[in-house]
Amino acid sequence: MIQQMSFYNMPMAFGTAIDNSTYKSINVANKGALYAFEPDVTFIAQQPKIIRFPPNNAGEYIQGIYGTAKAGTILGNWHFKDLKTVADRAQILLSNYKLSQDDINGMLGDVVSAGDEDHWAGACRWVKNNTHLWRNWIPDSTTCVQGKGLVDSAGLPVENRSQAVDCKVCPVGRASTPMTDGQGPTRFCLQCPEGKSQGLPGEQECVPCLIGSYSAVPGSMACSLCAVGSYGSLTGLSVCSVCGNGTISEKLRSTNKAIMVQGEEEWVAYQGAVSFDACGCRKGTRMDASGECLPCGDGLKCDGSGKVMVLKGFYSAADSPGSVFKCFGDERRCPGGPPGTCAPGRDNETIACISCSSGLSPGDDGACKPCSSGNSAVFSVAIIVSILAIAVLYIFLRNEGQDGKAQNEAFLIASVAIGQCVGVSQQLSIFGQLKVNWGSPFSEVLDFFSLLAFNMEWLTVSCLARFSPLQMYAARVFLVLLFFIVACCIHLLYVALRKKFADGLEISVLVKVMGNLMMIFFISVAGAILAPFRCYTHPNGVRTVQEFGGVLCNSEGEYQKMLIVAGIALIMPVSFFVIASYVTIVELPKRMQKADVAFLKTWSFLYYRYRPGAAVFSVILLLRNVGLVIVPVIPGGAIKVLLIIMILIVSILITSFMLPWRILECNYMEATLLAGVAVLISMGSLFMEDVDVDNVMQVCFVLFIAMTLLIFGVFVWGFAKYLRGKLRKPFQYFLCHQKSGAGAFARLLKCELIRMSGVKGKVFVDCDDLQDLTKLFGYVGNDTEHLIILGTKDILTRKWCMGEVTTGRIHKVKTVVVALPDYEPPSETLVEEYQVHVPDVTELAAHGISLAAVQETLLWMRELPTFELLGTLDSKLTRALCKELVVMHVSPGSMGKNGFQLSNEAEDELDKKTRLVNRKAQYNGSKVAILVDYKNMEAVATALVLQLMVSPLLMSSGGMVPYIMTANEEAMPTVQIIVVICSQGCFGNPDIARVLVSSAARSLAVLPIIAEDGFRFPTKDFYDEVLATAGTTSMLGNPSHLVAVVKQVFQEIGVGFNPQAYSASVQDLEVKAKTIAFRLLGGRLRPMSLEDYHPSSPEELEATSLGLLPPASKSTEANAQKII
Incomplete structure (x- = not known):
């Protein structure tokens, strides 16, 4: 400025101020030249004028000469260079913004004149007052710039300005396209057509799809790669070309390319193929000869390149790689690889490499190895061992149980063990027929045991001669016939050398040997016969015979011949089963009864190893074997396993319940072996091939439902039983008695009660x-309405009897005592010292019955209602007692004392005579009389029970219904047979002696009935006792007559009929009653006679008293021991 003043001779001086306010006030006051900015509000009111110098000379300024004006600062509109991109309307606004220096000064002057120094308020006033200046600055909202397009009020793109309200950036899939209308140029967002796409917003054009991609939908933001199985060879495609379009395998086509994975080529499917050359079959499919793609199928590996590989364990021929066979049995013979590949030495022309090439035999690793001399040696050894085994079996069976030899238990156990071993081995051979992938070493075990199933391949017979499958099958089926021939040769040789044919051909021995062979190899024979029915279904749907994989199950050719052979061979096991069943069930019981020793020896193989009565187990064993053989023929792996396990479980249960084997340990062995076999098959089921999960789940569901129904049924049954027990208990009467004192009377009471209409x-x-x-006390407490105590001398000291009574008292069962003549109510001393008298009463504690409870029961029994039986027991007294028991009304737990006395004694002599007259009228005409000791109540009860049981059997035979003789009564004139109830001391009764002697005088027949276990048969002491007892009685006649008569009584074989025995069930007594009825009707009873023996001297009488018999009678003692 100093230079400028100097250049132009301007008289000026320079001054400064301390601050801005002083600077302003000085200049305003001086009104002279000053330094100020423009535009600025400081001196706007003074309206200063600019001193203008010549225009700026930049060259002089560079030289430091400042004689011209400064360059100054141009006022302009400045904005971000890309503002148009992010805010195009703001950029247009700024471009249209035009203000002159005067406009700015006027705006600043307004602020100064207003005096509020609020620049924003001043700007607002200016905007309101100068709309004509800024209205044209604002751009049109529908004039869109590049990258944008017209949109409506919803923000959606439109193509007409009349519908538009604004511009927005075009989204992906659209392009900003220019257009012009009456309002000028603008743009709209055009949707990309098919074959094009745009992945960025605000772009001005759509991009065509590259080759290998397509856009099928308008407005795509990106093109999609052609899917697997299609290709795109041009740009801008809206759809890709499909590989194999129009073919039936179109969906199995794919686009593949090879990649290297760990050094190996692998074909993978990929998208975006650009030519037809990439088309092929999908991975997992293969191309057939016609060019169609097919599913790869089981056993094949298809990588999608057209290359097919066979998996290990499968086989397909080179000319038909799609027909796949499973190498069942030994998958090692099919190592996998290219179609047509077999293990070394295998013939790849056979199905599934089943056969070895000529001169080779199967090896251990699936390959075939050259035959050697050892192969023929193995076959020869097998023949020799078989012959020796049959010879040993023949000798063993010939000596087994022959000529009355007793069985050697050790040999019997050994023979059963060997038989079980062979049986289990054959059962294991059945496992090999199931579709189970058994692993090593168990598979080798099954291969070995398959020899017992007549699988001769183990003997490498292919090295000896080449046999067709039909010939091998026939050899296996009829091999047992060769065993029969060998057995016949051994038998003939034995008979010729040892017997010299002295006993003939002894066909029975040969039948026995052949029967044993058939029993031993029944599973093998039947299993071999059924081989054609066990077919294996291969992945290609073809079915072949499991054991003969080269034979198709198609009912043609070789298979048809196999079926014919099977039909003929089935005659063997079927006929054997039928004959064995008939002999065991029908003939064996008859022949045993007839003691047909020859027949029993011939067929001993059916029963000899079983306990008596269990011969039917041989039929059950054959049935089990039949079931095991048939199961592998049934389709469905899970069903097979289920049926085998069910057969084994049923067999275990039958063995456990029947215990059929003669030696107990053999039963344990069989049950254990069967359980082991069941476990093996259960474990093997985990490796089954054809498991139908749906069927298995259905079976499981059915079993679950069955178990649930079983549980529910048992619950309902138990609840119904409980309700039935509450409403009506099963036992109306419970007879509590002591066996030796009232066993027969209890049986009599039951027989009479069940005949009462009220019971x-x-x-x-x-x-x-x-x-x-263990259920005894439960019956008393829960299932009984009335408890009847048969009071005898010893009942109070029997712990089980007292346990029954105590249980009845605790459960408040209606109870009554029937006091027999020797019964005494419990005394105070007995109650207090009960444990001393019955030390083992404490054993009742295990059943919840304490000593105190028993003692309380004894006291309670003294207060119970009691029926006292007086006089001699007979049917009338028994029926009277039963009538009282039926009509009695005893409150539960009643302690009231009620005593009743029942007697059958006549009150006076007139009644006795009347009774005798009535008996003569009633029983005159009877041919059978029962003689019993009336002093023994149990013997009388036995006679009454016998009468009740025998009478219905003799009803149709006139006059044979027996009656019971009373005391002091002779047999009726029409009586022909005396049935003597033999009880302890009965022959010491004078009435018995008198009736026996008189009956002998009448030559009546006699049948002794043994009624007690303690009865003594006639001995010297017995006869001495009889003579001594008879000599003290008033019996008329010679006492020696009684001895002779008693001996004649036991010339007949006695029949045991003991109702008081522990095992005397009603069924046993009925059998005895039938025997007695048969004896009575048989007419073979010998009559007694006093004329058979007449002692003529005192010495002979003494000899008679010593029990010495004439020679004709010395067999009496031996016969007396035979009790039926």
Whole structure:
């Protein structure tokens, strides 16, 4: 400025101020030249004028000469260079913004004149007052710039300005396209057509799809690669070309390319193929000869390149790689690889490499090895061993149980063990027929045991001669016939050398040997015969015979011939099973009864190793073997396993319940072996091939439902039983008695009670109704309405009897005592010292019955209602007692004392005579009389029971229904047979002696009935006792007559009929009653006679008293021991 003043001779001086306010005030006051900015509000009110110098000379300024004006600062509109991209309307606004210096000064002057120094308020006033200046600055909202397009009020793109309200950036899939209308140029967002795409917003054009890609939808943001199985050879495609378009395998086509994975080529499917050359079949499919793609199928590996490989364990021929066979049995013979590949030495022209080439035999690793001399040696050794085994079996069976030799238990166990070993081995051979992938070493075990199933391949017979499958099958089926021939040769040789044919051909021995061979190899024979029915289905749907893989199951050719052979061979096992069943079930019981020793020896193989009565187990064993052989023929792997396990479980249960083997340990062995076999098959089921999961789940569901129904059924049954017990208990009467004192009377009471019309329920007697001792007290407490105590001398000291009574008291069962003549109520001393008298009463504690409870029961029994039986027991007294028991009304737990006395004694002599007259009228005409000791109540009860059981059997025979003789009564004139109830001391009864002697005088026949286990048969002491007893009686006649008569009684074989025995169930007594009826009707009973023996001297009388018999009678003692 100093230079400028100097250049132009301007008289000026320069001054400064301390601050801005002083600077302003000085200049305003001086009104002279000053330094100021423009535009600025400081001196706007003074309206200063600019001193103008010549225009700026930049060259002089560079030289430091400042004689011209400064360059100054141009006021302009400045904005971000890319503002148009991000805010095009703001850029247009700024471009249109035009203000002159005067406009700016006027705006600043307004602020100064307003005096508020609020520049924003001043700007607002200016905008309101100068709309004509800035209205044209604002751009049109529908004039869109590049990258944008017209949109409506919803923000959606439109192509007409009349519908548009704004411009927005074109989204992906659209392009900003220019257009012109009456309002000028603008742009709209055009949707990309098919075959093009745009992945960026605000772009001005759509991009065509590259080759290998397509865009099928307008407005695509990106093109999609051609899918696997299609290709695109041009740009801008809206759809790709499909590989194999129009063919039936179109969906199996793919586009593949090779890649290297760990050094190996692998074909993978990929997208975006650009030519037809990339088309091929999908991975997992293969191309057939016609060019169609097919599913690869089981056993093949298809990588998609058209190259097919066979997996290990499968086989397909080179000319038909799609027809795949499973190498069942030994998958090692099919190592896999290119179609047509077999293990070394295998003939790849056979199905599934089943055969070895000529001169080779199967090896251990699936390959075939050259035959050697050892192969023929193995076959020869097998023949020799078989012959020796049959010879040993022949000798063993010939000596087994022959000529009355007793069985050697050790040999019997050994023979059963060997038989079980062979049986289990054959059962294991059945496992090899299942579709189970058994692993090593168990597979080798099954291969070995297959020899017992007549699998002769193990003997490498192919090295000896080449046999067709039909010939091998026939050899296996009829091999047992060769065993029969060998057995016949051995038998003939033995008979010729040892017997010299002295006993003929002894065909029975040969039948026995052949029967044993058939029993031993029944599974093998039947299993070999059924081989054609066990077919294996291969992945290609073809079915072949499992054991003969080269034979197709198609009912043609060789297979048809196999079926014919099978039909003929089935005659062997079927006929053997039928004959064995008939002999065991029908003939064996008859022949045993007839003691047909020759027949029993011939067919001993069916029963000899089983306990008596269990011969039918041989038929059950054959049935089990039949089931095991048939199961592998049934389709469905899971069903096979289920059926085999069910057969084994049923067999275990039958063996456990029947215990059929003669030696107990053999039963344990069989049950254990069967359980082991069941475990093996269960474990093997985990490796089955054809498991139908749906069927298995259905079976599991059915079993679950069955178990649930079983549980529910048992619950319902138990609840119904509980309700039935509450409403009506099973046992209306429970007879509590002591066997030796009232066993027969209890049986009599039951027989009479069940005949009463008022008895609807059952009557409990332990030998009939008790199978489990632990349930005894449960029957009393829960299942009994009335408890009848048969009071005898010893009942109070029997712990089980007192346990029954105590249980009845605790459960408040209606109880009554029937006091027999020797019964005494419990005394105070007995109650207090009960444990001293019955030390083992403490054993009842295990059943919840304490000593205190028993003692309380004893006191309670003294207050119970009691029926006292007086006089001699007979049917009338028994029926009177039963009538009272039926009509009695005893409150549960009643302690009231009620005593009743029942007697059958006549009140006066007139009644006795009347009774005798009535008996003569009633029983005159009877041919059978029962003689019993009336002093023994148990013997009388036995006679009454016998009468009740025998009478229905003799009803149709006139006059044979027996009656019971009373005391002091002779047999009726029409009586022909005396049935003597033999009880302890019965022959010491004078009435018995008198009737026997008189009956002998009448030559009546006699049948002794042994009624007690303790009865003594006639001995010297017995006869001495009889003579001594008879000599003290008032019996008329010679006492020696009684001895002779008693001996004649036991010339007949006695029949045991003991109702008081622990095992005397009603079924046993009925059998005995039938025997007695048969004896009575048989007419073979010898009559007694006093004329058979007449002692003529005192010495002979003494000899008679010593029990010495004439020679004709010395067999009496031996016969007396035979009790039926």
